[in-house]
Amino acid sequence: MTPARDFWTFEQDQDITIVCPPLPEEYRRYLAYADPESADFVSLYTYADPDALIELFGHIRARNPEALVTFHTADELSSHHYTAHLIVLGGVDWNSVTRDVLERVDLPVEQVSRDDDAEQGGFRVRQNGRSILVEPQFDGGRLVEDVAQFYRGISPFNRKRTVTVCNGMYGRGTLGAVRALTDVRFRDRNEAYVRERFGEAESFSIISRVPVVGGQGLTPDWTIEENRLHEWPEAAG
Template identity: 80%
Template sequence: MSPVQQPRPALARRLRALRETLWPDAGITQGQLAQAFGGNKPLSISLISSWENADKPVAPPTKRLEAYATLFATRRSLDGGTLRVLPVHELTDGERTRRKELLEELLGLREGRHLGAPGSARDIWTFDEDQNITIVCARLPEKYRQHLSYADSESADFVSLYTYADPDALIELFGHIRSRNPDNNVKFCTSEELTADDYTSHLVLLGGVDWNSVTRDVIERVDLPVEQVGRADDAEHGGFRVQQDGRPKLFEPKLDRRGHLLEDVAHFYRGESPFNRKRTVTVCNGMYGRGTLGAVRALTDARFRDRNTAHVHERFGDVESFSIISRVPVVGGQGLTPDWTLEENRLHEWPEAAE
């Protein structure tokens, strides 16, 4: 039987996710999609519903998947208050790239291919079905928890997430990975809660060697020419040390005289897991929390992830391990998503060239 005759539940879930979660504030309905896809002759709402029904999925024909890809390639599809599919020739270069990637993803899901597996040109946060993914954060040190009742397990107000370091990066990444991997078991825990089986799953490590012991253990076991220098005291803010032109170079965060952060440094590393060669390990790290969040958002922020993903594959090709150190500007106390396509934002890349 052809792939169209064997529709995949993953495609149905992805189509529903596009409608409900890509632009959640828009509240797009199945009726609006039916109108947008049909134009002067609207499709039936029941047909749209059948495409989104993971229990009894009906796979849309290629023409309709092309319409999905075009519509969700740009938020301009919502301009004017009426949802519509823009003509392809009206899309910008970036929107055409997004349309191409999304169409490849949807066709791959219809045919049971995993275009988003690690190493593909689409999205490195998509893994093969039924592979476990574990996100590991550091536990917030006691000195930062001791006066916070929400972090006290004996308190009636206890909330476990208050004991986590980098919760903003965790929430951002957990939601993205869950949406990309609806058929996978995705969990998060602190480094102290990690089990033996967790080590052999796809590991995603948030935060650096100062607090996250698993990040420290992994970095010691992989071939990575980047060393994180910890923050020894308030006068030293650490950084990432590399060898450049045969000499050590330290990339440091920037602070003003009052200690306000002006620019953090983010490190993103992806490679083969030292604990299971059929799984990956990913490190999203910064010298401060806004650097860690920047390392995450480089490949989750809808405004930047497509171009940054394209840069990764153009720059590194099919290598199993790669690393990018980048600037994270801080404006008004907010860390900005790094654009890896701008040379001035990329402080260091390894390996030096795709093999």
């Protein structure tokens, strides 16, 4: 099921659920604002990937003013949330819903956890009969290029709704996956590329570079071939 006008506009009267990974307890303990017992408690401090969440929530609310748009951590979902249009932020390390979705869709991409043998993890892709690990790039321990995945397809939980995964190995990759279709300077050209490249395909995936400059993750331009590290379905011929 394809959105009516653009990739973030959905049909009227259909709920939209955004799912973030919860910030692990080992990181929360250093934040008084993340402690429910604190007078200064702020629930958003319990969320990982808040940059991506804020960017996307505002954009989707603007595009779908009559829709019920909610956001939750992965451990807060009810069955009702799973069967709405589902948008999942962040990778398999912290977001169990990302793992659940990717296990249920037919996609030649596997996210390798940063806790696995590969020190910084990556996306293992199958391309032309080969298995390739697409990894983020570091310079002396400093992240200089993240990798991001944007996946859109029919929801495995409700065939009349969509599921979208915006996923990076690190937070700036996840934000880059979101901004590819929200950033006013890039979204139109990226959307045009997707429609030309994938046509009426019900599902597609793009893994792209996300340059990190001055500590900031930049929006990927999908119209530049070298920025696209893996695409599925593969182009005919």
